[in-house]
Amino acid sequence: MSIDGRPQIKQSLSFIAYEKIKTMILNMELEPGSSLTEMWLIEKLSMSRTPIREALYRLQQENFVTLTPRKGWYVSEISLRDIQELFEIREALEGISARNATSRLSDQQLDEMARFLASLEHALEEDEAAVEDPGDSLHDLIFSAADNQFINNIMTIYLDRLRMFHVLASSLPGRKRQSWREHQEILQAMIARDEEGAEQAMRRHIRSSMQSILQSMMKKSSSYQRDITLFPHGKP
Incomplete structure (x- = not known):
């Protein structure tokens, strides 16, 4: 041959x-x-x-x-309903991960993350666009500490789609600063070893990110306004 x-x-x-x-x-x-x-x-x-x-x-x-x-x-066009449904999955899984990681992360790990987030505050005020999303490192740390292979496998399936939505959200003026504040809330709950508080703070962050993306896309095109009713089950 x-x-x-x-x-x-x-x-x-x-x-x-x-x-x-x-x-x-x-x-x-x-x-x-x-x-x-x-x-x-x-x-x-x-x-x-x-x-x-x-x-x-x-x-x-x-x-x-x-x-x-x-x-x-x-x-391909992005379906707003697809975004909403995917973020509902993300909210649940990342909320659970934040809860589980709260008791597993060491004081040293939390202290290092606190110093890292603090180091970004001035940079975000000076030139937000030049700073990478401040929450990426915290999310990675949480998933690692939560140590749930099934959650990680599910999130990996949708990793590409989430990356696209992440770019959308990060490009919005003021979104990175808002994200920084939201991650500070998550971290402070974890430092206090407040599992419920960490989960709820993470859920609020995911909903906030989704809302920013949906509203931004609807502003770009009126056709998106007919595609979905925001938060049909109540306010986030």
Whole structure:
């Protein structure tokens, strides 16, 4: 049997194209609803048509892009209802994780996190856009301490979607400062070893983040206003 390596090279290029296009979508460099032409991607990624097309079909299977007959490829629209339902799952799982981690984190870990958050306060006031989301490290610490493989597995399934929504929320003026205050509340409850308080503070933070995303998207397009009724079961 002749093995010349070409199938492997073709597959590798297709995967590279897939990763690059997906990253642009998740980072919102390619906005929901925007057109995607193969020629633009060929020039952008310096690749031939075949790996680009294979990447697009793979992204279509994952619902990141759609192919409209006689019109071409588009970045898939974001459903506001999908966001709400996903954040309901996130609120429950991260709330449980915060509760469980409260009694498991050491005083040293909590003290280090307190110093880290304190170090960001001035930077956020000076140049909010230049500061990474202040809560990422705290979330990672909580998941690690909660040590629940089933929660981690479920969250991993939706990691890509959450990353996109994270970019949306972080880009809103004032959102990072608000996030910093919310994470301070979570941390203070954990320092006090208040499991109920930590869970409720985390739930409020997740709802606040979701609300910011939904309201921002509805401002961008009136069509989103018909897609969902915010918090149908009451105020967050």
